[in-house]
Amino acid sequence: MGNILEVNDLHVTFDTYAGVVKAVRGVSFHVKPGEAVAIVGESGCGKSVTAKSIMRLLPEPHSKIKSGTILLNNSNLVDKREREMQKIRGNEIGMIFQDPMTSLNPTSKVGAQITEGLLKHQNISRKEAYQTAVNMLEMVGIPNPEKRFNQYPHEFSGGMRQRVMIAMALVCQPKLLIADEPTTALDVTIQAQILKLMKDLQEKTNTSIILITHDLGVVAEMCDRVVVMYAGQVVESGTIHEIFSNPSHPYTEGLLKSMPRIDMSRDVKLSPIPGTPPDLLAPPKGCAFYARCDKAMRVCKENPPLYEKVGDSRYAACWLHHPLAKNTQTTS
Known part of the structure; x- marks a missing residue:
């Protein structure tokens, strides 16, 4: 069975007084029928912009889809007129706002x-x-x-x-539901009820779900696959088991280390990711995570890593997976 949604090499920019913000930089992912896919990452990484690009709800005229395709049942939404999108929103794609x-x-x-x-x-x-x-x-x-x-x-x-x-x-x-931080403003008890409700409705209606969140606990509860975003790019994707048990990108590893777990000892301290995300007015030349990565190498500073397959169903953009990585001198 084919994918209900395919996002391919999506680039989105915003015109500001300070310059052009490259908010989404080459994002690609897909969603299968009846599947729940999470898009996770820090605030400002491009999660919600990606979701609103799919719905074609970006503010005009200051935003622009520079390139890429958004295929809904093999029909490119980027080429649709506003009148055509009005027929699609709510009918073929539903969205729960933050x-x-x-x-x-x-x-x-x-x-x-x-x-x-x-x-x-x-x-x-x-x-x-x-x-x-x-x-x-x-x-x-x-x-x-x-x-x-x-x-x-x-x-x-x-x-x-x-x-x-x-x-x-x-x-x-609708066959596709986009949920943008649907439980952020709710207390823990109500949050659990809403998540259970969404999961039950998904099973009853076979609706595909894109869940936008920064809460990895919610992801573990709801989703089949995870797409990890950083600085407007996808840095890793894979199944829930793959991402949580053995992350392939240092950023994903950092996210997991900064999240409390129920089996965590009281003596174990959370390890926040040091530093801040890069300025997307002038994105780094190489890997966007270079300045915050404790495994960074010289090659990372000047050359962006390719987003490649690193497992059965896992993809990552990191020079650590290159065959010559072990022989490359680190910055430290």
């Missing part, structure tokens, strides 16, 4: 916001749209959905608003 309070219209009842997509994309009556929306509210775990249908977003708690966002994203039964 902050439900700012993503929902405070002046419109939640029922009207859910049925809007149904009435736009599907040839059904308002009565049918109402019943579908009520059923979806019930499916995402909102009690008394008939009453809640006619309430405003401010009458919902944070967790309930996030459930409304999930209902809006899934009401037209």
Whole structure:
């Protein structure tokens, strides 16, 4: 079976007063039908920009997809006009945004916001749209959905608003769901409920999921594969087991070392990654992680590593996997 989504060599820039920010630099990954793929990395690494590029929701005219393709069922979204994208958003691709309070219209009842997509994309009556929306509210775990249908977003708690966002994203039964930090603003208990809800809905509807997050615990709970981004590039990708048990890139290793684990001894201290990410107004000539890497070599400073296969289903961009790496003198 083919991929539902393929992102190939995507480059995205932003025009600012300071210059051109190269926010996404050659990102490539794919998503299979029914698969959950996580995109992880520090803030500012290009995760959300990549997601919004797929939805074609980047702010205009200051942003631009410079090159690359975004293939949804082999149809290139980069070439679509805005009118064509309006037919795709919500219908073929759903998106859960980071902050439900700012993503929902405070002046419109939640029922009207859910049925809007149904009435736009599907040839059904308002009565049918109402019943579908009520059923979806019930499916995402909102009690008394008939009453809640006619309430405003401010009458919902944070967790309930996030459930409304999930209902809006899934009401037209899209084949791909993009969840951008869907549990960031929620407490731990509600976070667990939302993750379980998304996993249950994925199994029921066979929806593919792209989960944008910096929380590796959420990734372990939800996803099949991981795409690790740094400074606008993909530095490693592989299955959950491969990434968590034996990371192939020093940046991925650093992320895992900075994350607390339930089996960790009290005497073991977390090891944060030193330094800060590079300035994407003027990206480094070589490896973007060079200045923060304790395994950096001379070749890393001047030459960007190739993104190559390093295992059965794992890819990484690191000179450490080069056959001559053992004979190369390190910077230390």
